[in-house]
Amino acid sequence: MPLITAASDGRRMVVAAADRAALALGIRSAMPLAHARAMVPGLTVVDADPEGDAVALARMAAWCLRYSPLTASDPPEGVWIDITGCAHLHGGEAALLADLLGRLDHGGTHARGAAADTPGAAHAVSRFAPGPAAVIAPGAHQAAIAPLPTAALRLPPETVGALRRLGFERVGQLAEIARGPLVRRFGQQVALRLDQASGRVFEPIRPVVPDDVVAHRLPFIEPLLTAEAFGTVIDELLDTVCGELEAAGQGARRLDLLFERVDGSVQAIRIGTAAPSRHAAHLARLLKERLETVDPGLGVEAMQLRVPLAEVQAFRQAAGLVEGDRPETSIAALVDRIENRLGPGSVWRATAVESDVPERSVAAIPAIGGAPMASWPVNLPRPVRLLDPPQPVEVIALLPDQPPVAFTWRRKRHRVRRADGPERVYGEWWRRSAEVVAVRDYFAVEDEEGCRFWLFRRGDGSDPATGDLRWFLHGLF
Amino acid sequence: MQPATNIVVAALRSEIARLECRGAAACREKVVSFGLEAVDAALPGGGLALGTLHEVAGIGCQVEHCAAASLLAAGLLAQVPGEVLWVLERADIHPPALAAGGLTPERVFYVHAHKPQTVLLVMEEAVRHGGLAGVVGEFSGALGLTASRRLQLAAEQSGVTAFLLRRSRCFDNPVLLEPSAAVTRWRVATVPSGPPLVHGLRGPETPGLGRPRWRLDLIRCRGGEAHSWIVEAFDATGRCRLVADLADRPAAAEPRRAVA
Numbered sequence: 001m002p003l004i005t006a007a008s009d010g011r012r013m014v015v016a017a018a019d020r021a022a023l024a025l026g027i028r029s030a031m032p033l034a035h036a037r038a039m040v041p042g043l044t045v046v047d048a049d050p051e052g053d054a055v056a057l058a059r060m061a062a063w064c065l066r067y068s069p070l071t072a073s074d075p076p077e078g079v080w081i082d083i084t085g086c087a088h089l090h091g092g093e094a095a096l097l098a099d100l101l102g103r104l105d106h107g108g109t110h111a112r113g114a115a116a117d118t119p120g121a122a123h124a125v126s127r128f129a130p131g132p133a134a135v136i137a138p139g140a141h142q143a144a145i146a147p148l149p150t151a152a153l154r155l156p157p158e159t160v161g162a163l164r165r166l167g168f169e170r171v172g173q174l175a176e177i178a179r180g181p182l183v184r185r186f187g188q189q190v191a192l193r194l195d196q197a198s199g200r201v202f203e204p205i206r207p208v209v210p211d212d213v214v215a216h217r218l219p220f221i222e223p224l225l226t227a228e229a230f231g232t233v234i235d236e237l238l239d240t241v242c243g244e245l246e247a248a249g250q251g252a253r254r255l256d257l258l259f260e261r262v263d264g265s266v267q268a269i270r271i272g273t274a275a276p277s278r279h280a281a282h283l284a285r286l287l288k289e290r291l292e293t294v295d296p297g298l299g300v301e302a303m304q305l306r307v308p309l310a311e312v313q314a315f316r317q318a319a320g321l322v323e324g325d326r327p328e329t330s331i332a333a334l335v336d337r338i339e340n341r342l343g344p345g346s347v348w349r350a351t352a353v354e355s356d357v358p359e360r361s362v363a364a365i366p367a368i369g370g371a372p373m374a375s376w377p378v379n380l381p382r383p384v385r386l387l388d389p390p391q392p393v394e395v396i397a398l399l400p401d402q403p404p405v406a407f408t409w410r411r412k413r414h415r416v417r418r419a420d421g422p423e424r425v426y427g428e429w430w431r432r433s434a435e436v437v438a439v440r441d442y443f444a445v446e447d448e449e450g451c452r453f454w455l456f457r458r459g460d461g462s463d464p465a466t467g468d469l470r471w472f473l474h475g476l477f
Numbered sequence: 478m479q480p481a482t483n484i485v486v487a488a489l490r491s492e493i494a495r496l497e498c499r500g501a502a503a504c505r506e507k508v509v510s511f512g513l514e515a516v517d518a519a520l521p522g523g524g525l526a527l528g529t530l531h532e533v534a535g536i537g538c539q540v541e542h543c544a545a546a547s548l549l550a551a552g553l554l555a556q557v558p559g560e561v562l563w564v565l566e567r568a569d570i571h572p573p574a575l576a577a578g579g580l581t582p583e584r585v586f587y588v589h590a591h592k593p594q595t596v597l598l599v600m601e602e603a604v605r606h607g608g609l610a611g612v613v614g615e616f617s618g619a620l621g622l623t624a625s626r627r628l629q630l631a632a633e634q635s636g637v638t639a640f641l642l643r644r645s646r647c648f649d650n651p652v653l654l655e656p657s658a659a660v661t662r663w664r665v666a667t668v669p670s671g672p673p674l675v676h677g678l679r680g681p682e683t684p685g686l687g688r689p690r691w692r693l694d695l696i697r698c699r700g701g702e703a704h705s706w707i708v709e710a711f712d713a714t715g716r717c718r719l720v721a722d723l724a725d726r727p728a729a730a731e732p733r734r735a736v737a
Contacts, residue, residue: 330608331560331586331608331609333606334562334602334603334606334608334609335586337602337606338588338599338602338603341598341599341602342588342589342590342595342599346588346589346590347586347587347588348586348587348589349582349583349585349586349587350572350582350585350587351582352573352582358571361573362571362572362573364587367586373581373582373583374582375576375581375582376572376573376576376577378576378577378713380573381577381686382571382573382574382577383544383571383574384542384544384545384547384548384570384571384574384575385542385544385569385570385571386569386570386571387569388569417669418670418673418684418685418686418687419684419685419686420673420684420685420686444686446667446669446670446686448669449537449538449668449669450666450667450668450669450670450690451538451539451666451667452544452667452686452689475571476542476544477544477574477667477689
């Protein structure tokens with residue numbers, strides 16, 4: 001059943017917003033309510049609640065803090081997320097956007113998104129580009145917004161109408177003409193929006209501040225510029241924040257350090273830890289390693305440290321006068337440092353998976369706090385290097401079920417001196433229908449120089465349905 | 478005169494050893510054994526010194542995958558208690574093989590570093606951290622004296638053993654022969670193995686694969702001499718042994734005596 005909300009525009013009741021079903025029936029916002037009711041007889045109409053919408057939008061902006069420390073609601077229907085320096089935590093901009101839209105969709109919210117160099121360009125592309133998700137490459141945002149209609153520039157409807165009467169339909173047409181007449185005719189706003197979209201004028205966003213997190217802010221008398229000064233402030237901030245965490249019995253899993261610049265913009269560093277930590281020296285080291293990503297501009301007038309994600313960390317009795325077990329030497333601290341440099345997930349452990357298919361018998365699990373480890377059966381010979389994907393080889397074998405006599409890999413011929421096999425591996429029918437009858441026969445062979453290889457043949461040699469009898473090299477011992 | 482000179486020389490030697498070992502005083506004494514008299518005797522201290530940098534490469538076409546070299550490092554580190562960090566440049570390692578060599582999965586952390594310089598960076602970070610039993614890095618670039626000296630100094634200070642597996646896409650890469658500060662440098666490769674069963678020496682050939690054999694070349698060793706052995710590969714307990722059919726082969730025929 002289509003659903004719309006209705007509000008008064010001063011003279012009459014109009015449609016404020018329409019759901020997907022109503023949009024499909026041709027109902028648009030700002031349409032007179034009587035007209036909409038005439039078009040669709042069984043329409044459900046509820047009163048619009050702008051205040052409630054704004055609160056819900058702010059809550060959604062706070063939820064988006066999972067992606068970046070800088071998010072802001074953009075009424076009536078948008079959320080800004082400044083993903084500068086945060087996209088790598090989610091595997092790149094496209095992956096971040098897909099994850100965001102996927103989660104929203106899962107929760108029942110139909111959303112569109114775009115990532116671009118400037119807020120203006122992202123705003124325009126997300127609302128007017130054809131696809132639901134778009135990532136504009138760095139530097140390509142001007143070309144991306146050029147074909148969009150002028151309404152994409154966040155201009156009031158009367159300005160858009162006036163522009164259309166003058167023959168300006170697209171953003172690209174506006175960008176090409178001289179500024180003087182444009183400003184005289186329409187005021188500063190068109191030029192400002194054009195500059196904000198193209199990045200010539202910086203557009204700060206006012207980030208939401210979640211109120212239930214441990215945070216500490218330190219304003220300065222003089223703007224700071226140097227990395228040494230930032231380092232001192234980081235130590236100062238961590239002293240306070242770690243004290244608060246200790247009082248709460250918690251350890252930080254994620255830390256945001258915000259730099260408020262004199263020009264009103266905010267830069268941010270975000271770090272994550274593998275295990276909850278409130279060890280000030282360790283956290284300071286992680287933060288300082290990322291200082292090089294911060295552009296202080298003309299100076300930083302305040303810094304703020306926030307802990308958006310904290311977990312319970314048990315108290316430990318102090319070791320006494322003798323400094324014994326330092327938290328710095330725990331493996332989690334090393335994992336943090338490496339992941340801080342190479343990106344999250346770059347440190348992993350391997351665990352056994354109950355599968356006979358060699359490439360599926362290993363699973364990567366997080367380095368800290370993963371599932372209990374299981375090992376592999378030790379009596380099966382397994383190669384040290386596994387080629388992914390297996391490489392095709394030319395093989396001479398006397399009979400289909402015998403080990404090869406010779407094979408050619410990378411144009412080099414290897415004569416087989418000794419061989420072991422076959423070890424038959426059946427396809428896992430519950431994964432893919434193609435694997436229901438698939439069979440691989442593995443042979444471990446040694447050539448005349450002593451190199452050992454792990455070859456397999458697709459198919460059992462008698463039934464053509466099980467495989468096409470092609471040979472592959474899968475590993476090296 | 479002779480005993481007095483010996484005392485002076487001994488004092489000087491201990492002084493040099495103390496200077497060389499600036500971080501941990503006893504790091505020289507800790508060694509890990511190959512479980513093989515012939516190999517251990519060739520190494521100063523009776524085994525591979527812990528808390529130092531060792532370089533291992535393959536031979537010939539095996540320099541690309543360093544499979545035997547990986548098993549050598551895994552087998553030696555399996556005997557040292559503690560966790561191991563394995564820094565990869567290409568993620569082609571198959572952990573079950575390391576587990577079969579004694580390095581069980583709960584002891585190994587893997588890092589995929591993608592670039593050669595990042596491998597060195599992560600290795601140094603991990604060695605300096607000091608909480609690990611060993612660090613293994615797979616490295617395909619040119620090492621140089623400075624980089625290897627940094628790793629060696631870090632290993633000396635923290636007492637963490639570091640293995641650098643030199644991989645290379647071309648077989649006779651001159652980069653592998655450049656000098657480095659590693660305490661020992663090894664080349665290891667599999668060579669044709671013996672019959673799977675010992676009685677196969679005289680009886681009919683049995684099908685199957687025997688225990689792999691390694692050619693183990695110690696090409697440089699600080700305080701020791703270069704050697705070369707043919708050994709049988711490590712088993713699950715990290716022990717290797719000299720090749721049986723060479724060790725137990727019949728004694729050479731006695732020289733004939735001319736009878737007048």
